[in-house]
Amino acid sequence: SQQGEEDPQALSIQEGENATMNCSYKTSINNLQWYRQNSGRGLVHLILIRSNEREKHSGRLRVTLDTSKKSSSLLITASRAADTASYFCATDAKTGFQKLVFGTGTRLLVSP
């Protein structure tokens, strides 16, 4: 079963606009990660935020984490056509084996 759910399932924007994706999860976590997947390819790690952090930046990416609401958001600023991909959040639960459990993903389309 999948731990997280991303919202929206699909997002279509124009180049230069910002894209925001949300992730909700179910159990207490150690950290939350975001990954990107281009069509037909493997996943690429984007950013990791620990449970004691509230916000993190990396280039055009901004991630927030609200552990009280069990939710996270990924903001991509000034989007480019090359950002077109699926984006997944992944969590490792505080209890049990520390495996990464992925959400259902948001498909982002950035049009030139």
Added chain:
Amino acid sequence: GAGVSQSPRYKVAKRGQDVALRCDPISGHVSLFWYQQALGQGPEFLTYFQNEAQLDKSGLPSDRFFAERPEGSVSTLKIQRTQQEDSAVYLCASSQTGRPGELFFGEGSRLTVL
């Protein structure tokens, strides 16, 4: 190697055939994960190795699925008597430590069962 390598990239099998999927992780990476990804879905956890020890196989869908990593490096996922519902992309990932920090993924093996 430079990255995680998976083979074959594409595999077509007739229902009932056995298949073996190989994963060559980044050299020195302790942890190795197998995930199954259906079309349009997120990766679903199958199994996890720390070195040669299989510490979690709770995600394997049935006893037709078997994974091994005998020398703590290369891993093989074997599916016996394949069924149509086994059609998916099988992703392998490795990480440097025993804790699930950043995972490095291979390109995946796309299995189609006819």
